[in-house]
Amino acid sequence: MQKVHVKININEKPYEAEIEPRLLLVHFIRDIAGLTGTHIGCDTTNCGACTVILNGKAVKSCTMFAVQANGKDVITIEGLAKDGKLHPIQEGFWVKHGLQCGYCTPGMIMAAYQLLKKNPNPSEEEIRIGISGNLCRCTGYQNIVEAIKYASEKMKGEI
Amino acid sequence: MAIEETLIPEGIHGMGHKIRRKEDTRFLQGKGMYVDDIKLPGMAYLVFVRSPYAHAKIKKINLEKAKSIPGVIDIITGEELDKAGLSWIPTLMGDKMMVLPIDKVVFQGQEVVAVIAEDKYIATDAANQVEIEYEPLEPVVDPRKALEANSPLVRPDKNSNLVFKWEAGDRDLTDKIFKEAEVTVSQDFYYQRLHVAYMEPVGSVAQYEPVSGKLTLWMTTQAPHVVRTVFSLVTKIPENKIRIVSPDIGGGFGGKVYVYPGYVVSTYAAIKLGRPIKWINTRSEDMKSTAFARDFHIHGELAAKKDGTILGLRINVISDHGAFYGDANPSKFPAGLFSICTGAYDIKAAYVEVTGAYTNKPAGGIAYRCSFRVTEAVYTIERLVDILAHELHMDPAELRLKNFIPPEKFPYKSVLGWTYDSGNYAAALKKAMEKIGYYELRKEQEEKRKKGELMGIGISTFVEIVGAGPADLFDIVGIKMFDSAEIRIHPTGKVIARFGTRAQGQGHETTYAQIISEILGIPVEDIIVEEGDTDTCPYGLGTYASRSTPTAGAAAAVSSRKILDKAKKIAAHLLEAREEDIEFDKGRFYVRGYPDKFKSIQEVAFAAYTNPPPNMEAGLEAITYYNPPNMTFPFGAYICVVDIDKGTGQVKVRRFVAVDDCGNIINPVIVDGQIMGALTMGFGTSFMEEIRYDENGNIYGGSFAEYLIPTAVETPRWELDKTVTPSPHHPLGAKGVGESATVGSPAAFVNATVDALSHLGVKHVEMPILPWKVWEILKDKGVSSNE
Numbered sequence: 001m002q003k004v005h006v007k008i009n010i011n012e013k014p015y016e017a018e019i020e021p022r023l024l025l026v027h028f029i030r031d032i033a034g035l036t037g038t039h040i041g042c043d044t045t046n047c048g049a050c051t052v053i054l055n056g057k058a059v060k061s062c063t064m065f066a067v068q069a070n071g072k073d074v075i076t077i078e079g080l081a082k083d084g085k086l087h088p089i090q091e092g093f094w095v096k097h098g099l100q101c102g103y104c105t106p107g108m109i110m111a112a113y114q115l116l117k118k119n120p121n122p123s124e125e126e127i128r129i130g131i132s133g134n135l136c137r138c139t140g141y142q143n144i145v146e147a148i149k150y151a152s153e154k155m156k157g158e159i
Numbered sequence: 160m161a162i163e164e165t166l167i168p169e170g171i172h173g174m175g176h177k178i179r180r181k182e183d184t185r186f187l188q189g190k191g192m193y194v195d196d197i198k199l200p201g202m203a204y205l206v207f208v209r210s211p212y213a214h215a216k217i218k219k220i221n222l223e224k225a226k227s228i229p230g231v232i233d234i235i236t237g238e239e240l241d242k243a244g245l246s247w248i249p250t251l252m253g254d255k256m257m258v259l260p261i262d263k264v265v266f267q268g269q270e271v272v273a274v275i276a277e278d279k280y281i282a283t284d285a286a287n288q289v290e291i292e293y294e295p296l297e298p299v300v301d302p303r304k305a306l307e308a309n310s311p312l313v314r315p316d317k318n319s320n321l322v323f324k325w326e327a328g329d330r331d332l333t334d335k336i337f338k339e340a341e342v343t344v345s346q347d348f349y350y351q352r353l354h355v356a357y358m359e360p361v362g363s364v365a366q367y368e369p370v371s372g373k374l375t376l377w378m379t380t381q382a383p384h385v386v387r388t389v390f391s392l393v394t395k396i397p398e399n400k401i402r403i404v405s406p407d408i409g410g411g412f413g414g415k416v417y418v419y420p421g422y423v424v425s426t427y428a429a430i431k432l433g434r435p436i437k438w439i440n441t442r443s444e445d446m447k448s449t450a451f452a453r454d455f456h457i458h459g460e461l462a463a464k465k466d467g468t469i470l471g472l473r474i475n476v477i478s479d480h481g482a483f484y485g486d487a488n489p490s491k492f493p494a495g496l497f498s499i500c501t502g503a504y505d506i507k508a509a510y511v512e513v514t515g516a517y518t519n520k521p522a523g524g525i526a527y528r529c530s531f532r533v534t535e536a537v538y539t540i541e542r543l544v545d546i547l548a549h550e551l552h553m554d555p556a557e558l559r560l561k562n563f564i565p566p567e568k569f570p571y572k573s574v575l576g577w578t579y580d581s582g583n584y585a586a587a588l589k590k591a592m593e594k595i596g597y598y599e600l601r602k603e604q605e606e607k608r609k610k611g612e613l614m615g616i617g618i619s620t621f622v623e624i625v626g627a628g629p630a631d632l633f634d635i636v637g638i639k640m641f642d643s644a645e646i647r648i649h650p651t652g653k654v655i656a657r658f659g660t661r662a663q664g665q666g667h668e669t670t671y672a673q674i675i676s677e678i679l680g681i682p683v684e685d686i687i688v689e690e691g692d693t694d695t696c697p698y699g700l701g702t703y704a705s706r707s708t709p710t711a712g713a714a715a716a717v718s719s720r721k722i723l724d725k726a727k728k729i730a731a732h733l734l735e736a737r738e739e740d741i742e743f744d745k746g747r748f749y750v751r752g753y754p755d756k757f758k759s760i761q762e763v764a765f766a767a768y769t770n771p772p773p774n775m776e777a778g779l780e781a782i783t784y785y786n787p788p789n790m791t792f793p794f795g796a797y798i799c800v801v802d803i804d805k806g807t808g809q810v811k812v813r814r815f816v817a818v819d820d821c822g823n824i825i826n827p828v829i830v831d832g833q834i835m836g837a838l839t840m841g842f843g844t845s846f847m848e849e850i851r852y853d854e855n856g857n858i859y860g861g862s863f864a865e866y867l868i869p870t871a872v873e874t875p876r877w878e879l880d881k882t883v884t885p886s887p888h889h890p891l892g893a894k895g896v897g898e899s900a901t902v903g904s905p906a907a908f909v910n911a912t913v914d915a916l917s918h919l920g921v922k923h924v925e926m927p928i929l930p931w932k933v934w935e936i937l938k939d940k941g942v943s944s945n946e
Contacts (some may be wrong), residue, residue: 022280035573036196037189039409041358042442046863077189091189094179097828100836101191101664102186103358103409128871135863137358137410138664139834141871 003121010035011079017064021067025059026050028066029076037077037106039133048134052106058114062134077106080113089147090156091111098147100138108134110150121152169684171745173677177828179494181683182668182671191407197364199435201300205230205425206282208289210264213300213311213519213856215293217263217271225288226272227603230281232291233432235273235424237261242481245427248393248418251636252493254322254484256522258420263296265482266521268447269887275428275436298856301414302479302516313482313517322484323371327498327575331374333510336471340462349925350535351456352479352520352850354446354860355527356868357663359409361449362439363422365429368938370795372429374832375402377421381411381661382701385635386418387693390426398901405691412840413526416487417450417704443862448489450523451850454479455535461543468753471561472501472509474539474945478524480515480777483930485522486505487703488531489633489640495525495532498575499624501912502540503794504562508626509574512837519856528837528901530625530704539622542923545618549917554601556592559620560585577624579792580886580894581822588620588796588884594799595878608918614813617911618744621903625895626791627707639786642710643697646675646718647780650768651869652761654679658720659699660711663693665897666829667707671715673825674891678719679726680746683751686704697782705793705895708825709886716783716890723780726763731781732772733758741912791886793821797907803915805944808934810912812875816902821896824883833898837876841904843869845912849927916940 003018008028009097015033028039029052040062041049050061053075061074080087089112096140099105110133115122115130124128127148128141153159172178180750185191190733237259240246247255259270272289276282299305299313305320305834313320319679337343363378374396380386383403391398410417421438429436440449455476461470478494480486488495501509503533525531529743529938544562548555563584564571569580590596600616607614613676627633632639658666672686690696694860725745730748740751749757767779800813824830847867850860860866885892912928913921919940924932938945 019879020280027653030196031198035189036193036199037191039193039359040195041360043861044442047358047442077187078891081188086510088185093187093395093945094183097832098178099183099186099664100832101410103183103407103664105186106189107804109187112192124876126445132870133869135358135870136411137356137840137868138836140834140837140839140877141869141874142835143832145871 008069010074023066024064026061027063049107051110077103089099089151092147092150096143096147164473172683180669193407194362195439202435204279204282205438207270208288209442210269213267213298214296215862218292221290225285226578228285230277233275250485252484257591273424298519305516310777321518323493325470325493325607326512326516328510330510332508335463336508341465342463344550345460348457350453351454353452355412355414357410360440360445363425364437365425366435367430373400377404379415379417380405384698403693405661408663414450418799439867450526452527457542459539467558467764476513478515481520481522483522497532497536497632501573503620503622528898528900534902541619543894545910556937581884587818591796591798591816595816613915615801617799617907617917619907620796622794624790625705630786630916640700641784642699643784645697645782646717647762652654658711660702660707670825674715688773705897709791709895712781713890717783718781729763730758788888795819799907801911808930816878818880820882822894823892833897837900840901845905854935
């Protein structure tokens with residue numbers, strides 16, 4: 001298969017490679033960039049474990065080809081903490097016990113990242129709808145909702 | 160210290176502390192290490208060709224096209240594996256299972272041929288080019304028909320589809336009670352086939368080093384040590400040359416206890432090809448081929464007096480096991496611990512019979528927080544008790560309170576042979592009733608019914624049995640079901656502790672550290688907990704059936720106390736006092752009456768290496784293999800309120816109160832997290848999840864597009880509470896809890912739904928209670944609305 005050259009900025013660092021057009025973005029992130037925080041939980045675009053931020057939007061990276069991200073900016077879970085300090089959403093998940101096995105966590109946090117960008121003060125219902133593209137099998141979601149509320153307050157400087 | 164004040168847990172945090180989890184620091188930053196994150200030099204990828212048929216003869220396999228694809232390294236068939244003696248392997252229940260088939264396939268999605276290539280895209284391309292000619296055979300789908308004399312046979316190596324027949328209890332006495340009883344009720348239930356649907360599908364990376372002869376297998380397993388032993392027995396590789404590593408696991412829920420063909424074939428290929436081999440299932444492959452849960456066809460009966468005194472229980476089950484009897488069960492319990500089915504009630508006589516059948520489906524049965532079939536047992540008794548209440552026009556809460564085993568009867572020996580350790584069931588139920596406002600809800604329901612609205616209240620008061628288990632009863636492939644903890648204190652007072660269990664998100668790295676911190680007074684940040692590496696961890700039976708706290712948790716306490724005993728001797732030596740005069744509190748040893756003159760546990764640890772007393776071994780460490788004297792019997796009382804939409808048949812959970820009792824609690828935040836996750840699984844079970852097969856053996860529910868697990872939107876908000884009834888035999892008074900809510904909650908959801916419809920004459924609704932099922936009932940009863 002004819003390979004194409006791509007350059008994708010992930011967490012503000014450029015990654016260049018010759019890839020097949022059929023290579024999924026999630027495999028580019030995991031296998032070529034070596035950023036294995038982004039996970040694969042299904043093959044039908046349901047679970048959202050592969051969620052990353054692409055040019056400001058949360059996308060399921062299993063349902064995009066890497067070539068579609070050529071020249072664009074991606075943020076993954078690895079790019080969230082700054083100078084060793086956790087992002088308020090990461091901190092919220094920790095304080096509120098919003099994770100157990102940790103497999104959905106990176107995608108869930110990225111979905112929450114976009115949610116809070118769009119809606120800095122979401123209600124419980126808005127949070128639940130906002131993360132409904134992300135499946136979790138361990139937590140029952142309640143603590144994830146609390147984690148996102150915590151992050152929302154923290155980001156507004158309320159705690 | 161308030162929990163929010165410190166993120167990184169620092170200081171001594173023993174039993175009951177709500178500290179943040181130690182493991183979260185890596186998971187939150189994408190630095191977990193799951194099997195598919197492993198990348199080794201020269202690693203190749205394995206992809207399976209899977210059967211499109213449920214039951215078919217393999218006529219011909221043509222590999223030419225697939226082999227011609229650049230990047231394909233090797234293609235392995237059942238015939239090749241057979242020459243290596245690996246086409247069939249033993250299961251945990253003394254049956255055997257196909258790794259790759261030779262003559263015929265026995266379920267849709269079965270692994271048929273393994274393709275190994277330079278990357279997974281090429282491997283998948285090549286798998287699509289493998290040509291297999293099949294001759295379809297009549298599939299065996301219904302387990303009841305499978306047991307009929309003229310049924311086609313699932314297995315080429317068996318002369319019947321009967322897996323086992325198992326019974327418990329006194330049949331004659333039970334029959335007599337039923338014959339003489341004033342009231343009897345009976346009901347057929349189908350506990351549907353489910354899949355645990357952990358977020359991380361199963362997989363492995365196998366690496367063989369020819370020079371040393373050492374095999375390393377990273378795999379998604381909940382029981383690495385047992386797998387190593389089984390692998391050694393099957394492959395004849397010496398056990399000390401097999402290293403199984405279970406790294407971070409993205410959820411297990413019982414689905415990762417099993418040995419799957421992918422593990423075996425990736426290992427075989429790694430040895431054959433001299434390259435590391437990675438195999439990772441896709442979600443759809445996983446749903447179609449890995450262990451299912453439940454699939455019990457239940458006929459249950461209850462006998463009682465008119466005043467509601469329950470006298471007898473009789474249950475007959477047909478269980479569907481798929482093509483191989485591979486249930487991850489203790490060997491003496493073919494139907495698991497289903498005999499806990501007398502539940503929380505003081506029942507005089509019971510008889511239970513379970514008949515297992517082979518069908519053309521994947522193997523499994525024991526999984527999905529079932530505690531070895533306790534889910535099925537609790538569902539049966541809790542549904543029957545509700546049906547009896549409705550039959551007698553008694554309040555289901557009152558009926559339960561009347562029949563509970565009273566607190567003074569513990570330890571209580573049930574008629575089916577289990578000795579319950581401790582319990583106070585009425586206290587838990589009353590707490591739940593008070594919290595939810597039970598009697599007010601009943602009044603509201605009455606008023607709503609007058610207005611034609613559908614509201615239901617469902618109760619489940621369940622008893623769990625977890626912590627397998629005592630060596631006289633419990634073994635897996637002959638290995639007694641103990642578990643272990645090895646704790647080593649370094650000269651500077653830092654600790655490494657290793658266990659025979661393997662967490663898949665339950666928080667062992669935190670809670671085991673809390674147990675050690677509680678007993679030795681060492682800050683939790685100084686304690687590193689490790690599990691999952693068979694080279695370094697003491698032998699254990701793994702984590703499933705909520706056994707970690709009862710077994711390895713107990714071992715951690717015992718090992719800590721062994722260390723404390725030795726440390727006391729060292730402290731006496733340092734303080735120049737008699738050992739009997741040494742007191743210990745919060746990490747300090749002091750002479751009785753002189754609390755200012757002390758040696759810290761860290762100073763004692765240093766002395767253990769630098770200045771040990773004469774006639775004492777240097778060092779400070781201990782290991783314990785804990786054989787539990789009994790199981791632990793946590794319990795709970797759940798109450799659910801539902802409203803039913805008459806236009807759509809949608810059952811909306813308005814409230815759900817869960818009062819759990821797991822004895823003394825190590826970390827309340829983690830326990831609540833376990834309960835909320837397990838309740839959500841019970842919710843999914845009750846309202847959304849199922850795997851079905853059509854008459855040709857085609858799967859429905861074989862991907863996340865069809866197998867619906869709850870999202871945040873469907874999942875109700877849970878209201879949790881506790882009572883505390885410690886286990887008298889456990890070193891910390893703790894009981895297991897991880898599975899309680901999945902075991903206990905489905906009956907509450909279904910009881911609530913049926914309760915909402917009972918005045919219409921509805922006695923039962925099968926799970927999953929999908930809107931269309933309820934809507935059909937409403938339409939049938941003439942109460943559906945078109946608003």
